[in-house]
Amino acid sequence: MLRAKKLVLLSHCLLNVNAKVGGLANYLGAQEELISYLVQKGFGIIQLPCPEMGCGGARRWGQTRQQLDTPFFRDYCQKIFRPIMHQVIDYISNGYELVALIGINSSPSCGVNITCSAASWGGELHNWSSIESITQELELIPYPGVFMEQIIISLEVKDIKIPLLAVDEADPASSLSEIKLFLEGEV
Ligand code: SF4
Numbered sequence: 001m002l003r004a005k006k007l008v009l010l011s012h013c014l015l016n017v018n019a020k021v022g023g024l025a026n027y028l029g030a031q032e033e034l035i036s037y038l039v040q041k042g043f044g045i046i047q048l049p050c051p052e053m054g055c056g057g058a059r060r061w062g063q064t065r066q067q068l069d070t071p072f073f074r075d076y077c078q079k080i081f082r083p084i085m086h087q088v089i090d091y092i093s094n095g096y097e098l099v100a101l102i103g104i105n106s107s108p109s110c111g112v113n114i115t116c117s118a119a120s121w122g123g124e125l126h127n128w129s130s131i132e133s134i135t136q137e138l139e140l141i142p143y144p145g146v147f148m149e150q151i152i153i154s155l156e157v158k159d160i161k162i163p164l165l166a167v168d169e170a171d172p173a174s175s176l177s178e179i180k181l182f183l184e185g186e187v
Pocket of ligand 1: 013
């Protein structure tokens with residue numbers, strides 16, 4: 001039977017860049033280098049849902065972790081991950097291996113160990129003196145995004161361990177090399 005029984009969970013926009021906030025994109029459609037590699041090596045791909053697209057649509061503004069860190073968004077993240085969680089449980093109980101979850105560092109939702117932060121973002125733009133005063137506050141912090149954090153909690157509750165990897169959109173080349181290096185050991 002031609003079936004490797006190895007699966008990778010991918011953040012949605014690695015297969016569909018159109019879900020990203022307008023103006024943010026490093027590729028035309030799918031992250032070709034990563035996807036080609038996964039296909040070539042025989043990994044099955046489970047595409048996670050995009051929580052921001054599902055809440056804010058294609059015309060949403062870019063936001064920070066603090067803006068998304070609400071009970072409403074967390075509840076939504078849990079809800080959309082539930083069907084994936086069911087698949088994960090069923091695959092594992094049938095001898096399949098969840099080799100990695102690949103998120104997007106810097107994202108306020110899908111960052112694995114880096115997310116974007118700005119403590120006082122929110123409200124009307126005209127309350128700020130300038131665009132620079134808004135963007136000056138923005139920083140990257142060593143923390144997961146809100147969706148990823150909810151995923152981690154859901155996996156921990158079921159005692160499921162899946163290695164977490166991330167594409168770093170600020171430095172895709174080196175993060176992709178690290179991902180490939182890790183996955184080579186899983187082929
Ligand atoms: S929320 Fe996640 S899946 Fe959606 S665009 Fe942002 S990083 Fe990609």
